[in-house]
Amino acid sequence: MTFSYTEDDADLGGLISARIELDRIYTHLRGDTVEYNDIVTNTATSFTDLISANIQSVASENESAWQDALMACVCAHGVIDQWISDVRWYRERIEEIRSNFTTAVTGLDNMTEYQQKEVMYTSQATQAYSELEERADECSDMLADGPTPATLRKLNEAGHVGNVAFAITGDYEYWPYDEESGEELGEMIANGEFGGDYEALHAAMVALAARAAEASQRGDELPEGELDFLEAVLAGTDDILLDLPDGFRGEPSDQQKNEIATFLGLSIVALSHESTGGGHDRLPDSVRNVAAGVQGGDGYFTGGPGRQNGGYDTWIEDAAGLMYLLDGATHPNGTPMELGSETSLKLTAAVSEVAGALPSEHNMYTTDITYTPDDEGNATLSSLLRVAAANEDANHALLTGSEEPNGRDAEEIFTDLYTFEWNDDGRAAAELTNWIADGETSHHPDEPDRSREALVGLMDIVTSESMQARLSSTGQEVEDSMTTIDKNGEEKTREFDWKDVSIGHLNPEIAGGFADIFESHVDVFASLDGMDGGNRIDDYPNSYEDGNVSLSMDSREAFAELIAGSEEAASRMFDSTVEYNETSLAEYMSAFNGAPDTDAAAQAGNLWSIVDTAVTNEADTRVQNHNGQVDEENKREQFILGLVNSYNPHPQASSAIGFLGGELLKEEHLKLTDTDGDHESLPRNTWVYERAQIHAIDGLAGRGEGYEDLIDPRMTPNNDSVSLNREDWFEFSEEERANREEEIGRSPSEDPLTDSWNSVRNREWPDDRSPEQRPDVSDTIDERGEAFDTPRTYVNDYVDTFSRYAAK
Structure with missing residues (x-):
């Protein structure tokens, strides 16, 4: 066995002759004489610069065809140059391997060692030939594709075409970007030198930055020359980067200032992405310093009592400078372009650090830091x-x-972001998780899995016992006002501050985003996972496995309680719950086979239970945290009243039912008296009963044709609860009634539907007005009840489902 390799069959002489012929053709096209390598070294910057004066008028008449011919010639010339370089590389590589082999085996007497060397160096030769074949395929593809921007960029980076492709087309996709020209532009901007070659470099930068940023959003890789150019421009302007616009030197025009800021911001976006070939480490020092935060960056945290605030102010000034640049890095719809993952994470952490600068358990400098921007x-x-x-x-x-x-x-990051008093009501902080709600409807096959994994992570973070304590009691205050009716029947409004509010109350946009997540993953929240025989399983873990999310009952209730902090978000949570129940019933009825689907009914009831528990807990927590600023019962009823009145799951409800709901739950019907006078509290469970009643009314009056089978939750007036006894939901003929009375030892309901309406009509609403002052709504109730009289046979078919369609 001896060292062997595969010889290439390339004819270098023929290739060189073809290149010379292309030079000749190119010469004729230009109407000039050229020296060898003129294609590469030509410094022309426009099509007319390439064409000699004696044929310019002819060429200009059909410039497009002339450009195509020139580009084809340049592309072919460049590919031939590339293939010549590749063949020479292979031959030199083979000689290198042969020389190494000779050196390695000289003087070897051991045949086994000799053969091992033969195998090793022959393998290297084989690998080199495989690479030559790959390069040959690339050259073949470039010739087949023709003078595309991608092909010309490759050839330019290899040093085969120079500036000529841009000169022919005027298209900046063909500009020969490299580190040297980036350094030149960066130095000009930093020094305020806007003459000479600046305009050409400026225009090239504007074009590249926009294209590169868009490529980063698609995950496309950028040529190394373009990355080097962007990195050099940012590095060259780093001394003034975060001081703009005030830091501009020289006298750039307003348009130049705006364009410079925009292309610097777009460059930061493009260069921050690992997918383009960039990454956080390729960003300029000043940007990475901001992303490191106050305590991690240089020049911010100065230490010592009373001096830290200066560090935070300095960081915010730098952050404002960075935002001046990034403001121009947006999509056409105005949404911000994505920065690379590492940069995004570090900036999120840095913002949370400043937001949490008030004393907290996360901050080791709790005795001194009291910064609020x-x-x-x-x-x-x-x-x-x-x-x-x-x-x-x-x-x-x-x-x-x-x-x-x-x-x-x-936990540190979300605690500090969620408990900060945002002027935008938490809209930006909500963006960290809002996307979870969209994953279920995404057309991308990976999105549902990704959003479900994130949902489990979010639940683990925000619903732990320690986090629930922090998020339900932020230490912040929210301004509010309350209008009551005094003992003389006159309205009285006063302002007050809710104390130590929850995050949903403090930042309702966060609660609203959580409500969207609740809606999109409502099946998960309604699931019977974590339950055993109606009892919750202790220490049940949240998990995601094989496409399925499983959440503990405790975490679901805790998450729903965070939503309930915002009355608007809570009403949307109610909407989702009602819709889930209706959908479950519709699916059950469309596939009814005579046997009730008890799981579906139990899940509907479970969802109601979660929501009711959450709202109850939030109401209690809001009162307990408030430290007695306003009378407890007034605060409780004011919150619940606002929540119930905002609940409108069926916009198609008639004007009659709108009037009815308003009359039943308007503020004047509650015993909210002037605190200067005598106060008579409502029973603590009154609001539960009232909300259930309005659901019953809306359920009957607002659903319309096709939902006649849906009867309202059966109320038991004696204890203000919902009867879950199935017998109370049946309607019987006279003979059936007698049989059932004998069987159960009591008389079953004569007509649950009528009973429900009568319960509403005859309700003793808390009211201190005289009978003459109270509106008479009984006729309206009777009319609506009669309009939705349900056939008994239809009710009886689905009574097992209806009996469970309620929660206290």
């Missing part, structure tokens, strides 16, 4: 967080615990 700083934090939150992959990594940016874990 002003309104402008608050807006800067919000804007920067909105940009950072645009990267859903980064958010997923944070939620699933795979990343701890700047040394901060997810």
Whole structure:
């Protein structure tokens, strides 16, 4: 056995002759004489610069065809150059391997060792030939594709076409970007030198930055020359980067200032993405310093009592400078472009650090740090967080615990972001998780799995016992007002501050985003997972496995309680719950086979139970946290009243039912007296009964044709609860009634539907007005009840389902 390799069959002489012939053709096209390599070294910057004066008029008449011919010639010339280089590389590589082999075996007497060397170096030769074949295929593909931007960029980076492709087309996709020209542009901007070659480089930068940023959003890789160019421009302007626009030197025009800021911002976006070939480490020092946060960055945290606030203010000033650049890095619809994952995570952590600068258990400098940004700083934090939150992959990594940016874990980050008093009501912070709601309807095959994994992570983070305590008692205050009726029947409005509110009350946009998640994953929240025989399983873990999410009852109730902090979000949660019940019933009825689907009914009831428990807990917590600022019962009823009146799941409900609901639950019907006078509290469970009643009314009056089978929850007036006794939901003939009375030892209901309407009509509403002052709604109730009289046979078919369609 001896060292062997495969010889290439390339004819270098023929290739060189073909290149010379292309030079000749190119010469004729230009109407000029050229030296060898003129194609590569030509410094022309426009089509007319390439064409000699004696044929310019002819060429201009059909410029497009002339350009096509020139580009084809340049492309073929470049590919031939590339193939010549590849063949020479292979031959030189074979000689290198042969030389190494000769050196390695010289003087070897051991045949086994000799053969091992033969195998090793022959393998290297084989590998080199395989690479030559790959290069040959690339050259063949480039010739087949013709002078595309991608082909010309490859040939330019290899040094085969120079500036000529741009000169022919005027298209900046063919510009020969490299580190050297990037350094030149960066130096010009930093020094305020806007003459000479600046305009050409400026235009090239504008074109590249936009194209590169768009490529980063698609996950496309950029040529190394373009990345080097962007990195060099950012590095060259780093000294003034975060001081713009005030930091501009020289006298750039307003248009130049705007374009510079935009292309620098787009460059940061493009260069931050690992997918383009960039990454966080390729960003300029100043940007990475901001992303490191106050305590992790240089020049911010100065230490010592009374001095830390200066560090936070300095960080916010730098963050504002960064946002000045990133403001121009947006999609056509105005939403921010995604930064790379690492950059996004670090900025999220940095914003949370500043938001949580008030003393907290996460901050080791609790005795001194009492920083709160002003309104402008608050807006800067919000804007920067909105940009950072645009990267859903980064958010997923944070939620699933795979990343701890700047040394901060997810609980620290979310605690500080959620308990901060945002001027935008938490809209930017909500973007960290809002995307979870969209995953279920995404057309991307990976999105549902990703959103479900994130849901489990979010639930683990925000519903743990320690986090629930922090998020339900933020230490913040919310301004509010309350209108009551005094003993003389006159309205009286006064303002007050809710104390130590929950995150949903403090930042309703966060609660609203959670409500969207609840709706999109409502099946998970209604599931009977974590239950055994009607009892919840202790320490049941949240999990995601094989496409299925399973959540504990405790975590579901805790999450729903965070939603209930916002009355608007809570009403949307009610909407989702009603819709889930209706859908479950519709599906059951369409597939009814005579045997009731008890699981479906139990899940509907389970969902009601979760929501009711959550609202009850939030109401109690809001009162307990408030420290007696306003009378307890007034605060409780004011919150519940607002919540119930905002509940309108069926906009098609008639004007009659709208009037009825308003009359039954309008503020004047509640015993909210002037605190200066005598106060008579409502029973603590009154609001539960009243809300259930309005659901019953809306259920009967608002659903319309096709839902005649849906009867309202059966109320038991004696204890203000819903009867779940199936017998109370049956309607019987006279003979059936007698049989049932004998069987159960009591008389069953004569007509549950009529009983329900009578219960509403005859309700003793809390009211201190005289009978003459009270509106008479009994006729309206009777009319609506008669309009939805349900045939008994239809009810009896589905009574097992209806009996469970309610929760206290």
